[in-house]
Structure formats: C-alpha cells, structure tokens
Amino acid sequence: MVSSRLKVLEEVLRIKRVRYGIFILLSLAILSIFVILFSPFEYDRISPRVHLPPLAGSDTSWPHILGTDNLGRDVFTRTFYAFALDLGCALAVVILSGSIGLAIGIASSYLGGVIDAVLMRIMDIVISIPGFMLAIAIAAVLGSSIFNAIIAIAIVTIPVYARLVRSVVLSVKESLFVLAAKEAGLSDLYIVVKHVLPHVIPTFITQASMELSNAIIYIAALSFVGLGAQEPVPEWGLMISSARRYVREAWWTAVFPGLVMFLTVLSFNLIGDGLRDYLDPKKRTVIGVQVETS
C-alpha cells in the first residue's frame, strides 16, 4: 500500500510551478554550496582589481564570473555566500515567528474566551502597523545587526501565522473526527497534537514558503537602510546599498545580487502559489494575499 504522504508529495511535485520553483532554488543552492566550498576567492578578499566587468580574468585560475566590486571582491562569490546567509536568516525568521505564531494560534483557538480575545487583539494591533515600518522601528531600538533584524522581522510576522493557525484550528475543531476523538475520551492535548495539528501543517507550510520570500525581502531591505548586516558580511541588501554608489561605473555589482535575490524570491512564490492552489483550488488566491469569497 502506498503511504498517503508520499502520494501527496508526488502530486505536489506534479504541479509545474512547484517544480520550476524547486528547480530554481536547487540550482541556486547547488551553486551556493559549490561557491562556499570551492571558490578561490574569500568573500572578503580584497584586491586592487576593482570594478572588473563580468567574466574578467583574475589573479587566480578562476575568472571573476560576475566581476568585482569596489574593493576588488568577487561579486559571484559574495552573491552566493549571500544566498546562504539570506536564506539562513529568512529561515530563522520563519522558524521563530512560525513557531511562536503556531503556539499563539493554537492557544488562542483552544483556550478561547478572554485569552483568545486578548491574544487576537494584540495580533490585530501588530497587524494594523505596516510591517516594514514596525520592523524598522524595532530594529532601530534594538540596534543594527543582522541578528536584531531577524528578531524585528520575526515579531512583525507572528500575527500572520497566529491568525492563520487559529482559523484553521477553529474549522478543524468543528470537524466530526475531532468530535469523534473527543467522544473516544481523548485529552485536548492529544487531540491537538494528533488530529488538529496535522491539518494545520499544509496551510502552515504554504504560508511559510510565502513568508520566506517576504523575509528575504525584509532582511535585504533592512540591511539596505543600514539596520541589518554590516560590512564585510555578504548580504544582498548591503551589497546593493554599497553598489548603488557605483551603479554608473559598475552596474553588475548591484544587478547580480539583485537578480539572484529575485530568483530566490520568485522560486518561493512559485512553490507557495502552487501549493496553495493544490490545497484549496476553490479559494481564489493570489500570491501572499488571500481573498475570501463569501
């Protein structure tokens, strides 16, 4: 007998968008691993050969595939180091805010009453402040570092998960099999873990993949305004921020990190978009925004 989980995976992989997304992501990841392991250039290795155009030769056997930046650092190496860094940070954001949001969502829907009301009002307030504004305010208070940027973005995105999880849990809670489980005399905790959570996970994962792309954009934007990564850390937003000063002489220093960032964001959006359609073809959805049909 075929396990149902494998089957789901198979069906998901059959969706073109998801396949393309995974393909792009894997290619970038492989390049990134390759670069981190084998690049002859350290990400902070400076050289007098500044602003070399793409494919220019170098003092090693490797050419500067994407040229060099204003300190003669290899743009290719830095861009793909940044892939690992930004992806890691985005994952940290999603794990942090996702797990807190999950806990809040479950607590809120299960405990109900005053706790639900208080938690959801707090979430309402956080969500009624435009996210990037709040992230900037929090990051400014915490001080500029990539770590603080992660915390700020995580705080801002908690309500997205909390609300989502709460609504899914509430609808799952009403389902007959949960009632049946209750009837069997199972404890609330057991029902949440065994019956409710598995139904939250797919929606949660879909949202998380969308939020990954948001987190990447937020991290880069915070670094761009100076509230995130610091030199010489290879980070897309910081790279673009520095390269912006030289964009007329050396467009590649800004464009290539931006392009790889774009491809990463695109791949997560493709995956998320496809997953969402797969999970709920009836609901009209557009990347990142869920429009309820009445």
Added chain:
Amino acid sequence: MNSDVIVKTVNLKKYYEIRSKYLKRVIGYVKAVNGVDLEIKRGETLGLVGESGSGKTTLGLVLAKLVKPTDGKYFLKGIDITYSLPKNLRGKIRIVFQDPYSALNPRLKIVDTLIEPLLAQGVDKENAKEKVAKYLKLVGLSEEYLESYPHMLSGGQRQRIMIARALVTEPEFVILDEPTSMLDVSTQAQIIELLKKIKNEKNLTYLFITHNLAVARYLSDTIAIMFSGQIVEIADKKTIFSNPLHPYTKTLLSAYPSPDPSSTWSPEIPEDIDNNTLIYNQGCSYAGRCPLRKDLCLKTSPELIEVENNHKVRCHIYKDRT
C-alpha cells in the same frame, strides 16, 4: 427506581444562545432540547424519530456526554452523570455518528483511529491493537484494513469501522445517530443487520436516532417521536404504528406507506398564523402546524401524559381522557 432501567433523563434541556452579529449580545435562545424525560431499559432499543431540526441529534450529543446540558438530570444505571462521568463508567456510553466520511481523520490509519478510545482508557498499545483486530472481525472486516487510510474505504466499510470503534470499549449504552442515512440502500440494510446482530450478541442498549420510520420500526422496541426539542409521543412500536395519537405522529405515519390503507390521515392544515405569536407565546410548539388546534394550544404548553399503559403523548386533546 426500576433496576433494569439503564438510562434515565429528567427534564433534560439544552439551549443555545443567539447572539447579535457584531456586538455579540444575547438576543434569544434556540431550545434544541427542551425538557426531555426518557427511560431506556437494559437490552431495549429506543427509536428516536423526528424531522431534521427537531433536536434529536443534540439530544444524542447530550446523552453521549459531548454537549453539556443546560438543565435537567441524566442518570446511567442510577448514577447521576449529568455533570461528570465517574471513571468506571468511561467508555460505557458510546455514539456512532451519522457521517462516516468525515468522522474518520483522513490522516490516520484505521488502526490508529480504532485504538484511540482504548488509549484514552490507558490500555497499552499492543493490547489495544489485539483487541481492535477482534472487533474489526466482529463488524465483518478483515484485519488487512488496519493499515489502510480512510480514503481507501467505502462508506459502508467506514461505518463498520466507526461501529467497531464504538464497541471496543465494551459499552452498555450506544447512541446511533442516523448511522445509515448517508449510505446507499443496499449498504443500509447490511449495517442495520449488523447492528441488530451485535446488539443481541452483546446485550447492548441502543438509542437509535432516525428520521426514517421504516428503519425505526425494524430495529426498535420503543419509539419516541420528537418535535421541536420535546418528546411528543412515546410508546412501544406496535402501539405507535397501530394507534398514533399525536397529530404530528399521525402526519409522519401518513407519509409512511401503511399496511392499512383505510387509516389515511389527510387533515386540512389551518391557515398560517404569525410566527412571532408562536415563538413568544407559551403555547404548544406544534400549534402552528396542527390541524386540530384549539385556543388553548396557543396559550399553554401541554404536558406529556400517559394515555394508556406506557403510551405517553404531549397533546391537549387527550387531557380529558386520563
């Protein structure tokens, strides 16, 4: 109290609040169960018949201890279990739901669904699996289904699983909430047969909820007719079918192909009266549809009165006959 009465309820009520859309003020109540007195003897099957919305499913949920009653008392074997169920009675009351499609968690294997009630009672996993296999056989399924997922099973098979799941805790009282209404006709008969067989084997007590008189007649010993949260007539099945008293029962039976064509009941339904008068007055809940309505019916609600031996009816017409 008669010792072979296993289930007894006294004036059991379940009201739901109606709240306003935005400010959530309580603006009224839905009286889903509105004062139900029942007695079910050991080994008896009580058929609870009513149209949808009559509160029969809510009553089932209250009796299954899934919904807390608003008022009234509920005894199992003479023990008051209205508010809590003593440990030794856990698993003694079980329910089989109407919809076998959504009652099974699609992400759990059959075996995991089946052993859940036993795990809840603290039985260890290995013993539980053994026991579950036995019950699977009892409901006519082979052991290989243990490792299946619900989506691989037919509706009848699923309902068998649900029955097995109800039986694994060795209950004494089983509530069957329209267990066959979602199934196709041929499967219905098989399930009914199965239920009957098991009942005899295990000496179970059933509350059989249905809107289908034919099924009720086949399976039940006693039949209670429910309307708008209340029992309007109750008697053993022969009496109900041969001598229906309540106008509602008569209406129900008239829709039911009767063996005696002469007893056709085709009354004229009186012209409509404003719904509000009905909702807000204290009268009989059936008054709005009753062909035999009198002024009294709009003013006071009738009591359930015993007209003949073990034949009770809730109607003003029979007030004088006692």
Added chain:
Amino acid sequence: MMFSRRIVIAVVVAVIVIAIAVPLVITKLTISQPVQKVLVVGTTYDPKTLDPAQAYDIASAIVIQNIYDTLVGYKPGTSELAPKLAERWESNENASVWTFYLRKGVKFHDGTELTADIVNYSIERAKKLQGPPAFLLDVIDKVEVVDKYTVRFVLKHPFSPFPALAAFTIFSSVPPNATNLDEKPIGTGPFKLESWKKGEQVVLVANKDYWRGPPKVDKVIIRIYPDPTTLRVALEKGEIDIALGIQPQDIEALSKNPNIKMVSIDGVVIEWLGMNHRRAPFNNTLFRKAINYAIDYDYILNIVLRGTATRLYGPLPPAIFGYDPEVEKYGYRYNPELAKKLLAEAGYPEGRGLRELELIISSAERAERKDVAAVIQRNLKEIGINIRIVDLDWSSFLDRLFNHDFDMYMVDWFPDYVDPDDWIVPLFTTYGLGIDGYNNTVVDELALKARQLTELNERIALYKQLQKIIVEDAPWAFLYVPKLYVFIQKNVEGFILYPVYYIDFYPVEKK
C-alpha cells in the same frame, strides 16, 4: 470585441511607451532657462538649523556663512586669517586679552547697524542658549564694550588661537530684536533667506545693501540631494551649477567631463583609526604599532578613495602651519611582515590569544568609511587580528566614544579653528576630549606651552616636537586627509575654495 488581445496589448504598450517617451522628448526640448541669475547649488546634507548659536554642522554652516558675517574671515583660498566684521585685532602679551575693532556702517538685513553692543549681545546670547558649539565660548571670561566700535574679550587663560576661533560661525553677529533665528535668520551677510524647505532646498536672495557691495547673482538655491549619486547626475545634467559633497568614487569620472570644472584643495580634516588605550591589547604600544604597519594605506588611498585624499602620517594635516614634512619619513608605512613581528613581540603571535575586536564607525554621512573599514578588517585579518565592524548612527557612535565603550573606532576631525592647537589639545592631551585614554605628560606640557606663546616660530618649533613624540607613541593608526572637491559648471566663475570648508557664494558669477 472590446478586449481583443491585440487591442489590449496595444493599449498597454502604448501607455508604457508614452510614459517613457513623452517626458524624454519634452524634457530634451523644453528646459528653458529662468530669467533671473540664479545659482543652483547641490549638496548632500540638509542644514539642521540656521541659528549661528546652534549650528555645529557643515550643512548649516554653509548657509549661515552666507547670511551672517563672523568677526574674522580668511584670505581667499587659504586658511590664513583676514579681517571681516573686525577690521583689525590685537592681544596683550600672553594672549589672554583680545581687542577687536569693528568695521563701521555695517547693516543687518533689517537695517540695524552693527555695534560693539550687538557683538557682546550675540556672544552672551550664544552662551545662554548653550547650543552644541557653545563650548567654544568657554574660554571667554567676559566681553567688554570699549566703545561703539571696539569690543574686548577677556579670556580665562592665555589662548593664542583666539582670532582663528573668532572665524567660527558662532561668532556671527545677530540683531538683538530678532526671534526665531533658527528658521528666520537675519544677518549682515551677502544673502538673505527667502525660504527653507526641510530636506529639499534653501533659497537665498541677494542682499543688495551688503557692505562689500551686492553679490553677483540674484538668487542662490541650495538644493539637497540626499543621495550622492543623484547629486552627480544633477550636475552632469546641468540641473545644478555647483555640486558640494561629490563622493570620491565619482570624482575621477567627473574630472574628465569637459563641461564641468573641478576645484580642489588639500583639506584640514583628518581621518584616523582610534584605539582604546584603557583596554588590552591596545594598552600595548607594540600592538598599536603592529596595527599601524598592517594597514595597506596605498590601497585605501588609491583604490577606495581613488586618490581623493592624501596620507596622514602624524597628528597634523599638511595644510596647516606647524606641519613637519619630516613626519613622512618617520611615519608608519604598510609592512605586513613587520606588523606580524611586532604582533608576536606584543605577545600575540599570529593573533593567538586575541579576542574578536570591535571596530565602531558611523558611515551615514561618509559612505566610503564602510569600505575603508572593510579594507582594514581584511588587512588585520591577514596578520591574525579578527575584527567585527559595527556601523552605528552618529549619535550612538558619539555616545559610545565618549563613554569609552569601544575597542577601535574610525572618525574624522573637523577643526573648530584653524590652529594646530585644535588638533593637539582635544585629541592628544589629558585635558582634551580624552577619547582614547592616551596619556603622555610631555605632550600635555608642550601643548599647554604652545597655546600661550604669541610668537609664531616658537609655536611651530613646539608643534614639530609634539608630532614626533606622538607618532612614536602610535596612539592611533593615522589614515588620511580627504581633499576638498567642488564641481562647478563651465559658465560659473569666481568660486574660491577654502581648505576649511568655508563656502562663499558672494564672489560667484554666472556667465
């Protein structure tokens, strides 16, 4: 069918084409020259205040310098002092009492005449307001009005650089009845304020009654381009006549542009890498020397700064009197091998036993500082010292600097007055700012002596001695002196650049 594919695509394409093409064509055709003689100046910083008692930043100073006059000015194109509101000045023997003789007939924009009383009032007002530059007035014990056009400053201690100090904007005279000088300044200078829109532009109009005669342009618009790249574009497009604050990376390309003139001069601002002597490992002179030898100065000057700065070998910039050219011989040069050796001698062979050191900077107003820091980070990594760069906002940066909460920092120093005293005393003596915790009693004594002497040659000899001692102690890694650059359109004439970043629009002409 209304929404046939072709029509929709055509509409969308048309909209995009129009959106791009119309402005392209029309701006090419139609930018007409406004009639007045308007000088448009582009800069990257917004003034913070236009009150001379409050202003302590370049952007504010540029505007204030053209609305107000100070007592003392500079000879064109130099840092040498010249008369301005004061026709002449003199001091007593030990430089502790200074008398200034005012120019007669100078009028404020509102018609008030400048008198010694007003000079006195202006100083008292600035002292009372306690704005950011008010500490510069601490040296003044009292101001005496000798007669209508003579004012006397009695100082708390002998202080020979006092006339240089009197060229600072806080010595601008303000009329006594003025209110809200912050936004509505009234001065004696060549221009009056017309409007100031924060973050966008300051508009000045000519003061036709200026005591030196009316300026050569009718209007000066100081336009703020917070983004240096757009400033450069604006210059190339001819949107601005004078560009202040062009970034080093743009200078090379602009200097080749035939339509644009470049004016440059060696500045007096110094940039260095400071270290906290209160903490290990910086309390070890060998370690500090190792850092001095580890930095690739040529890379920083030629690659990062693209030749827009000159090397700083000691505490003083070359453009100031008292600078000793000998310092270029005994100063530190890039020598990683020697740096490694010194590091080992200091007790940290190949960096073993060192924690990760923190380098704090504030790059908000000097983007290239980030790059210089990145180079230093890499240079130090190569001899085994690991550092982490923390880029702070300016106020947090100062906060940590003055609370001595740092390992290393990079900053520059704008002199408040152009005299070696304003480098040596605040930065290297224990009675100065005391940022690094550098402590050398010989330096303390010599610096104190130097500010009391009135004879220039004697002072120069003392400062040469001081430079040698300080370089030997290696309290910092001395980095560079940025050159000053201003780019102007070919048709703009008469612009004179001063090493002290005094921007004077008065003589500027537009042909």
Added chain:
Amino acid sequence: MARNIAQYIFYRLIQAVFSIFGVIVVVFLLSRVLPGNPAIAILGPKATPENIEKVTREWGLDKSYFEQFLIYISRILQGDLGDSYVMGYSVGRLIAERLPASIELVVFAFVLSLIIGIPLGILSARKHDTKTDLILSTLAVMGFSFPSLLLGILLLIFFGINLGLPVSGRIDPRYSINVYTGFILLDTLLNGNINAFLDAFSRIIPPALTLAIPLAGLLLRLTRNSVLEVMMQDFVRTAKMKKLPENIVMYKHILRNALLPIITIAGLYFAVLVTGDIVVETIFAWPGLGRLIWEAVSLRDYMVIQGSVLVVSIIYIVVNTVVDILYMYIDPRIRG
C-alpha cells in the same frame, strides 16, 4: 438591513478606534524600551542639562509609566508628536511636509498598475488555459516577485543612464513653483507652467514604475482569477444565453464583480505604499515619508521614527476601515 449596515459601520469604527489606541500603546512602549534615559534618546547625546530637564518635564519622564502614557496620549490628541531635536522642527510639521510627496507617488503608481494590470488580467481570464494566459500568468508572478531593491536599481540605470532622464527628486529646483496642494503635478499645472509639469512628470515615472510593476502583477493575477470565477457563475451564463452582447456581459457583470478584490488590494497595498516605500524613495531621492523615515533611521531620530510609525499606522487603519465599509456597499452579498 439598514440597521445591519449602521451596526456594521459602528462596529468597524469601534474596531478602528481600538486599533489606533493599540498602536499608540505599542509606539509608547517602543519609545520607553530605548536604552538609557529616554530624554537623551529623544535629544541625542549632545543634550544640554537644560534641554534634558525641559524634555523630562514636558513628557513627564520622572513620573510613573501610567502617568507618562496619559501625558503621551493627551499630547497626541492635541496633534503634538513632539519635536525632532536632531532635524530641528516639530515632527508633525516634518511629516506634513513629506506626506503629499508620498501620496502623490503612490496614487500615480496605483493608477499605473491599474492601467497595466486590469486589462491584462481580463485578457488572461478570457484566454484562460491558452498560451497567452500562461505567458501573462508567468509575467504576473515574476512581476510580483521583483524586489524593489532590484527593480529600482534597474530603472535607475535604464532611465537615468540609458535614457539620460533626471531620476531624482520631484522637480528641477530651477522651477519656482507656488505650492497650492503639495502635489507637484497639480501645482505645476495650477502655476500654468507646462515645462515644470513635464519635468515633474518625467521624474515621477521611474519610482512609480518601481512600485507599480509588482502591484500590476498582483492585480493581473487577481483580476484574472476573479473574472474567471465570475464567468463560471450562473448569472453570466444566463446573460450569455439571453444573447446579450458579450461586451455588456463583460462590463456589467464581470467587471462589477471583479472590482471587489481590486478594492481589497487597493486597501491593503495603498496604505502600505503610503508609508512611501522606504527603499524606492531612498533610491530615487523622493522627498516623501519613506525618505524621511530613512533619514530618521540613519540619524536615529527616535521622535521622527515614532511619529512616522504612528501617523502611517493611523492612515493604514483609516484606509482599511473605509475600504471595508465601501466593500460592503459594493458587494450586496456580505450585507446580510
């Protein structure tokens, strides 16, 4: 039903007031979490004792947090967001000066995205499951995934370097324009200065496109999906069966229904964009609120940051409330 509408509006307003109160609390808390003395945080490290004393008194910093909060609330109710000691000026004035620039940019970008997104969305729906649809949908996802960091830089290169257009600020400073509305495109026209208008127009295009392209991608997808859904619905089929000309079916039924999600998006994104996309305004030196926030961040001008968060959040809440109420008027289905 009328009662229901009144109730709904009342309920939404209460909710909005509550949210605004919540935002004030959050901003207040953020301002008190700052390390060190809040007065120094407000004034910067060069604060003089007198100024610190003044600020301490004005904001009640020596009192309990509860009293501080009351003072804070009462000041905000009077429209006083405090003073920026870093930039000079009151925060309220700084924001008021910058806000029109952001609003102008956003409205322009929004219109641009409607012009691009909606017709293509309808086209995509009508040609659903064809190559055209596939191409458009792909473009939509790509458009939506464009980080403004990259798009802004690309447009800066294209417009500024390749086309040689001015790409910074709102207008050439040589044009002296009397300000009537604060919206430069309107003001230049009101001044009757067509050259100035064209200059301003050419400058708003690149930043507006940076904002509009992702939004257009989103609108394309959204319009496509909702038109498609409506097209499948019974009444459209009925209309078609009644042999109504196709265009009328399209306009009367489909567009009306497709409008709903567009309004939702408008509500969601418009308010976010009014914050002035900080990145876009920084890249194009657009003197709006986003730019102000960027400046405030680099100067750590906490008063300006707080004030901006507050103002932007309130705008956001108000816009969303209005959109919700509008939505109810347009969609009869949710009135019930």
